[in-house]
Amino acid sequence: MSIPSDVYGVVEIGSNGVRFVVADLPQDYRARNLAPLFYDRAKISVFDAISSNSSNTIPPGVLFDLRHAIERFNKICGSLNVLSRNISVIATEACRRTSNAGELAQMLHLINPEWSINFLSQEVESNYGVWGIISSLSDVQGITVDVGGGSCQISWTYASKDIVHLAPKPALTSFGAIELSNRLHTVGENQLKRELISSFQRAFREIQVPAHWNGVTLYLCGGGLRALAALSMYTQSQHKPYPIPVINGYRCTMEDLKRLVEISINESIIEDLEKVFRISKRRAMQIPALLVLVRALIVTAPSIISIYFCQGGVKEGLLFEKIPPEVRLMDPLVTSTKRLAKPASAHILELVQLVTPPSLVPLYIFERMLPAVAYSAYEHMNYSKDTRATAALIFATFGNLSTAYGLSHIDRALLGLILCERWGGDVMDDEIKDGLRNVVIKECGGSSVYLFWGQYIAILLQILAGLFPVGIVDDNNRVKAGISGSSTDLLINLSFARGDPFVESINFRIEKLGKKLMKLRKKHNISDFPRIDVRIGVH
Structure with missing residues (x-):
């Protein structure tokens, strides 16, 4: 309570x-x-x-x-x-x-x-808005653009691990979503774009973006811009339902954004936009003007490399300032799952880390995703066999973790995919699963590296979590784990307690472990991934 x-x-x-x-x-x-x-x-x-x-x-x-x-x-x-x-x-x-x-x-x-x-005041409102964006994701660094109804506020921030910096003073313009629409109808697209470019050029001079940034991420906030995110998600998924309903944490590339702003909007298209999930009639009417704003941003913002859409605004920023500074800097993926941890979760995490080579695994997987998976590994243990994998798949998108604030789309997609495989991976409908896979691959620039290591962890979890089926460690000597080899050939060493009934109950999984890991490498068909063998022993 x-x-x-x-x-x-x-x-x-x-x-x-x-x-x-x-x-x-x-x-x-x-x-x-x-x-x-x-x-x-x-x-x-x-x-x-x-x-x-x-x-x-x-x-x-x-x-x-x-x-x-x-x-x-x-x-x-x-x-x-x-x-x-x-x-x-x-x-x-x-x-x-x-x-x-x-x-x-x-x-x-x-x-x-x-x-x-x-x-x-405008300055205080802007700073609360920046804090709201910082609260929206982990390790925020870049330019923040918050388009409200009556104004547009531009700043920059760097927040990571143990430090938070904000621009000394935000830049403020009168181009809110409502004013933009009114101005578009009054002066037309070309004149509005010229006005926006002039305003943004002044704004970027005022906020003095750090000179050492060799490319920036844009963090976009405000109801109108979130409507653009919904439109982008709709077009990215080729008019199929995008597998994640939460807008916060959606990322697109500069190329995605350029394709988006090339859309030509007329009255009939505005009516169609109202049918897109999360685009209201009011927001659909504002989209033409917001597209002009984004076109002006593309021209004026320094070296954009990616764009995040954020849910956090003024009220989230106000709340975020109330929590201890050391808590603000924690990883929201880890904190949102830590509350689900069972007594065995820390032991499971240690065991998986022992057989996961940090020199080969992406830092994101080892430091962020691995703890989140360990903490969530038992969340669906009381579900029926028929529903476990499916419930785990949608855990962070439609399930209990869908309300967790601060997660990116790759966090939600990859966590669901790993937990789904942890429970066997058999789902009734593969469409959502394929959609989440596509989210992960796109986030990795077309690479399967996150999927490979995610499935690697899931396969190990089937064994290691199965040794402690209710999430309680009653015997620390049940399994010993380690890894040896090189970047091209890995050898997993697992030794199990002789005669332990918990070991006997999952012996069929242990026997298949080596074959599963060999199939995993062939499935992704990437020579950069190491060959993996397993040595099983008893003690």
Whole structure:
């Protein structure tokens, strides 16, 4: 059960909507994933409301809708035992512009006398947005672009292991998603692109991107840009369902982005876009203008090598700042799975590491994926034999880990594939499996290296986790493991306790281990992968 002092609530009154979140942030590794206890969004556009009248005020009807939505959230916070002092109410771009902000503050005080509203300055809003992007993934380094309803904020960040740097001051423009659409209809595409290029050139001069970066990653955030991500996922999967519904952590290459912005949009296509998963009618209408924005980014941003789309925004950044600095720098893939660990998980991890050569295995696999797999190895042990492999396959995309925040698409795809093979790999429908494989191969530039080592780990898990079937280590002497050989010929040495009933119960798997590993190399048909042999012994 959550401790009330560790539970936080946020009301974010944005330009396009009002977002509500309650998150559990215990003072340990579990806080890294900003675990939500509740999340909701009210479709109240303050930007549209104040733009529709010359007095620049929030109309009474919109104030009524805001009050109703916030009163509801206040009661939800009471049900979840959220302390009033742990609830933050923040207002962004649109509310800064309104002339009756005092009425909004007074209304809030009537709902809860302990609350006050924080009208964020553009700089503070931008910095919260950058922290939100940092919270979205592991090891963020690059240029951040956050397109809200009323503004576009550009900055850079470097966050990895033990250090976090932000641009001294973000660059701010008025080209939010709503203003972009209005401007496109007023001046046309060519003029808008020229204005955007000029604005972005100034912005990149202002933020002073570190000179030693020989190519940058773009981190794109904001509802409109996430709609572009949904469109990209749809086109990348050749109009088949993309196997991962979560937008956060989706990556595309510069070539992918260039193909995306070449799409010509007319009214009939806009109607078709509304049928694409995660693209609403409102966002479909904004896509033509957002494509112009991305075309301008491609021209002006320095040496783009890849693009990530992020879910984290202002509210996530605010929550992320509340957790201990050492927790912020933890790997979200590892922290999201660590809570699933059984007593045997650490022992399983040690055994697999002993037979996985760190000099040959990609660092991502050895340092990040291997712990996550070990911690998750027993998650599906109480499922029926018919459902284990399928449930494991979709574990991080549609299952219990789908809500885990901070994972990239390759994290979700490869974790599911490894756990699926750990339980035998037999699924009813191979379409999702093939789709996840394609995600991994694409992330590796067409290489099968991650799939090879992922299946290698899965095959070993079938043996090693099978020796401790309920996740409890009752005998440390059950198996001894080691590895020898070279980069071209590996020899796995496994010695099992003589007469141990747990060893006898999986003896059929042990006997097939060598053949499985030999087949694995032939399946991927890549000479760079080592030949693998197994020496089985008893002690």
